[in-house]
Amino acid sequence: MRPRQLPFVDTAGRVTLRTIAALSDVHVTTVSRVLNPATRSGSRAASPKTSERIRRLARELGYVPNPHATGLRTQQSNLVGVLAPRLSDVVFAMIYEGLEQAAGARGLHTFVTNSRDDPQQRRDKTEMLLDRHVDGLVIGDAAADGQFVDELHGRGVPFVLVSRHAGAHPSVTCDDYLGGRLAAEHLLDLGHERPAVIAGEPFASTGIDRTAGFTDRYAEAGLAMPQTWVCHSHFDVQGGRSAAAELLKNGARPTAVFAVNDFAAIGALGPLREAGLHVGQDLALVGFNDIPLAAELPLPLTSVHSEMHEMGRQAVDLLVERLAGRPAPSRRLSPWLVVRESSCPAPRSGRQSTAVRTLT
Amino acid sequence: MRPRQLPFVDTAGRVTLRTIAALSDVHVTTVSRVLNPATRSGSRAASPKTSERIRRLARELGYVPNPHATGLRTQQSNLVGVLAPRLSDVVFAMIYEGLEQAAGARGLHTFVTNSRDDPQQRRDKTEMLLDRHVDGLVIGDAAADGQFVDELHGRGVPFVLVSRHAGAHPSVTCDDYLGGRLAAEHLLDLGHERPAVIAGEPFASTGIDRTAGFTDRYAEAGLAMPQTWVCHSHFDVQGGRSAAAELLKNGARPTAVFAVNDFAAIGALGPLREAGLHVGQDLALVGFNDIPLAAELPLPLTSVHSEMHEMGRQAVDLLVERLAGRPAPSRRLSPWLVVRESSCPAPRSGRQSTAVRTLT
DNA sequence: CTGAAAGCGCTTACAG
DNA sequence: CTGAAAGCGCTTACAG
Secondary structure, eight states, X not given: OOOSOOTTOOTTSOOOHHHHHHHHTSOHHHHHHHHOTTTXXXXXXXXXXXXXXXXXXXXXXXXXXXXXXXXXXXXXXOEEEEEESOTTSHHHHHHHHHHHHHXXXXXXXXXXXXXXXXXXXXXXXXXXXXXXXOSEEEESOOOTTOHHHHHHHHTTOOEEEESSOOTTOOEEEEOHHHHHHHHHHHHHHTTOOOEEEEEEOTTOHHHHHHHHHHHHHHHHTTOOOOGGGEEEOOSSHHHHXXXXXHHHHTTXXXXXXXXXXXXXXXXXXXXXXXXXXXXXXXXXXXXXXXXXHHHHSSSOOEEEEOOHHHHHHXXXXXXXXXXXXXXXXXXXXXOEEEOOTTOOOOOTTOXXXXXOOOOO | OOOSOOTTOOTTSOOOHHHHHHHHTSOHHHHHHHHOTTTOOSSOSSOHHHHHHHHHHHHHHTOOOOHHHHHHHHSOOOEEEEEESOTTSHHHHHHHHHHHHHHHHTTOEEEEEEOTTOHHHHHHHHHHHHHTTOSEEEESOOOTTOHHHHHHHHTTOOEEEESXXXXXXXXXXXXXXXXXXXXXXXXXXXXXXXXXXXXXXXXXXXXXXXXXXXXXXXXXXXXXXXXXXXXXOOSSHHHHHHHHHHHHHTTOOOSEEEESSHHHHHHHHHHHHHTTOOBTTTBEEEEEEOOHHHHHSSSXXXXXXXXXXXXXXXXXXXXXXHHTTOOOOOEEEOOEEEOXXXXXXOOTTOSOOSOOOOOO
């Protein structure tokens, strides 16, 4: 297909601007101008005839600019750095899928990295990303104290937050507070007066807001939650297991459990069952995120649905706006409740003693 | 800390080779030589005194070479492209975590992308990666027919396969055939004569080998598996659900089920339960990969453990070897069986009729 | 041991 | 409308 011997290809045999220039008998400058129409505003890049010839050649030869050369010259890499707590958390994996899709559609590439919510790793990985000259960052592991992102902002690094917000920095999040309220409303409707909360990490706005929305709504209904019925946890199965065990050890005998994360909800299943509680019968369990697994569990899980792909997509949009110097107001996506078999009404006996010892 | 006005910083204020050259009063050439000792073999880069001064300055000023400049000059990017079927599959997310870690340790950066096992996307994403001038590829979505990777090989693109093998291309995989045998041995030990297999995607070596190992081992025990008891599936919960439903519809009434993927195993739980089978009591269920969730399920899942992080790490090692022109023999990591509560002996009644209609 | 020169592939004022 | 020149930041023979 491609002619054997092209002039001025690069070391790897790739077509360069010079290849096209030689073939169309103009200067590389002209080729560059034609192929980068965005730059020009007033005068045209070249005569229609020349432009057409150049474009056709570029297309036929599959010319793609060398990103190193472009990056070096323009000081812009079309690279986005992504910080995730961990990609093996499917919530972030899905956010990343959305990010990647949106980035690809805009000709951007992404570097993803896992910080494990460890301050040192967060710092190191961020520097690596910056050393690679990314144009901006999408930060999915922001801590609620905002310290690190404030610093970054101070250094003039462009970024947007995703999933978690912090301070006034631009972010794309789920309306987690609303999500917490939805969960509360659902359980109130079912007559649950004594819910417990598996509250997630204390440093993540997601867990904080979901818990606040939930407890606020209960407070509005005149039902206060004892502190010992709200237990922090990691955002994974093991975390949910520990938290549930902790709750039960503290004497909680809830009729409902709200876990701010589906994996934590799944992790709670074991201890709850061992305590003689039957999820979906005498105990209602509600998770958060509505990961694909939630619907497919042996006992399908009621969950607050958050749009993870969409969050990733919009985070890229927002970063692009920000990089273009346009205003980038934060966005908050509305979640909704998906009711499944893990929900059930409160047992008719009404509220139970909190002093009952658990089995195990 | 850093002096206000450094000479010859780049547009973004970054320290360049020229900054250090000016400050240490030598030519940039010398600085480059000192900071890239790998290149030199015979003569020294500079006098000990000069070298020390340069290195100290570089350290103090936090000099990092501009990757675009280096990339342009050396035609080497220190970039690795990673193709995954989908990162929201935790198996690949974990492989990627291993990859990222090993790559970081070697100063490499990774671009990850999801192909969804779609040939067109695989092609497009690969070209995008190549257009970004990655040094090599780690391919996690190879199809067993090897067509695409053969092409890539023909084009001289350096790559290694991970998780799935194809043809004779260098790969880091789990010994899936052995894993299948281990599952079979376990179920044979428990007296199961009539197992069914949820076999995964027919185009992935993982599913193929695991199934082959399993059925071969059963054949050696004189027990042949009817074709209708082996059902292909997607590698996710929904896939396992469908496959299990299909098996039961075909009249299978197994005493054991081997799913070549943990998610597929989890997906099978629903239909099995609806058919009146009690996993862990009258039906043994065995998965594959031993994802973290497996141990934490309400009914913990017996699974064949594969080292996902390690696979990712070694894939990077192998690619680095390959890029250095050194021999890169494929590696096959040995899996092991982890027995949990989803295992149980075959019911004493022995083999059951395959004609029994299921409930649903 | 050190420096001057060339060049990787591109873009961007600046002329004409 | 088109081209010549300079330069992004680095590395690599090649001199001396």
